[in-house]
Amino acid sequence: MSRTQHDLQTTYDPNQGWSHFVLYSEPQYGIASSGLHGSVSFERPTRRVKEWQDRLQKCEPNPLHTLLVESRKIPSLFHPCVYEDRNSPSAVAQDGCVCFQASYDPEFGLPVVADHHRTVSGNIDHWTYRTLAPTDLRPGDSFASFIIDEATNFWIRTTAGVLVILPEARHGGYSVGYSGGGPNALASYLRKLIETDGEDAAPLEHRFDEKPDRKLVAWTSSKEAQRPQELTLDDLRRIQRG
Ligand SMILES: [Zn+2]
Numbered sequence: 001m002s003r004t005q006h007d008l009q010t011t012y013d014p015n016q017g018w019s020h021f022v023l024y025s026e027p028q029y030g031i032a033s034s035g036l037h038g039s040v041s042f043e044r045p046t047r048r049v050k051e052w053q054d055r056l057q058k059c060e061p062n063p064l065h066t067l068l069v070e071s072r073k074i075p076s077l078f079h080p081c082v083y084e085d086r087n088s089p090s091a092v093a094q095d096g097c098v099c100f101q102a103s104y105d106p107e108f109g110l111p112v113v114a115d116h117h118r119t120v121s122g123n124i125d126h127w128t129y130r131t132l133a134p135t136d137l138r139p140g141d142s143f144a145s146f147i148i149d150e151a152t153n154f155w156i157r158t159t160a161g162v163l164v165i166l167p168e169a170r171h172g173g174y175s176v177g178y179s180g181g182g183p184n185a186l187a188s189y190l191r192k193l194i195e196t197d198g199e200d201a202a203p204l205e206h207r208f209d210e211k212p213d214r215k216l217v218a219w220t221s222s223k224e225a226q227r228p229q230e231l232t233l234d235d236l237r238r239i240q241r242g
Contacts, residue, residue: 035170044150052165061077080099097117108134114130115129143156143158148231152175167201172203173185177223177226179221191209193233194233
C-alpha cells in the first residue's frame with residue numbers, strides 16, 4: 001500500500017473526526033508498531049510538554065495504545081493507578097505503582113500512554129509520556145515557528161498558536177548536538193521546510209538527504225542547537241545562509 005493511496009488519510013482533522021493508521025509488524029518477534037509515524041517520549045515536564053499535556057483527554061485504552069507499550073505489559077493499560085486503587089494489579093505494596101494511563105491528543109487524534117514509575121514511599125514518582133508524532137500538520141494549519149524545547153524535544157507552533165510535535169516518520173529520529181544521523185535528519189527536514197516556505201511540513205520520504213545542507217547540519221550538530229529556542233522561517237533561513 002502506498003502512503004499516497006487516495007483514501008489513506010493519516011492526518012487527523014478534528015472537524016472530520018477520524019484518520020487512518022498503518023501498522024508495522026514483525027510477527028516472529030511479537031513486534032507491532034505504527035508503520036508511518038515516528039514514536040516520541042517525554043521524560044521531563046518542560047513548559048511545552050506541560051502545554052501539550054494540558055490538552056490531553058483521558059480515554060479507555062484502545063489498540064493504538066498497545067503500540068506504545070511492550071506486548072507483555074499490554075494488560076497493565078487496563079489497571080488503575082495506585083492513586084485510584086491501592087490494590088490495583090499495577091500497585092506495588094499498596095504504595096508504589098507501575099501503571100500505564102491512556103489518553104489521546106484531541107488536536108491530532110494520536111494515542112498517548114503515561115508510564116508511571118512510583119517507588120514504595122514515593123521517593124521517586126515519575127511519569128514518562130509516550131506518543132506517536134503526527135505525519136504532517138493538519139489541513140488548514142500554517143507553520144509559524146520551529147521550537148527546540150530540550151535537546152530531544154522538537155515542536156512546531158502553527159499560526160493559530162497550536163503546538164505540534166514535529167512531524168516525524170517511522171524511519172525518522174531527530175536530534176541535535178553531535179555529528180550523526182539524528183542531526184542530519186533534522187537538517188534535512190528543516191531544509192525542506194525552508195524550501196517550501198513552511199508549506200510542506202510532512203517528514204521526508206527518506207531519513208535524510210544524500211547530501212544534507214552543509215550549514216544546516218553544522219548548526220543541528222552544534223551545541224547552539226541544544227539550547228531551548230523558537231525560530232521563525234526567517235531565523236532558519238539566516239542559519240542556512242550561515
Ligand atoms: Zn500509577
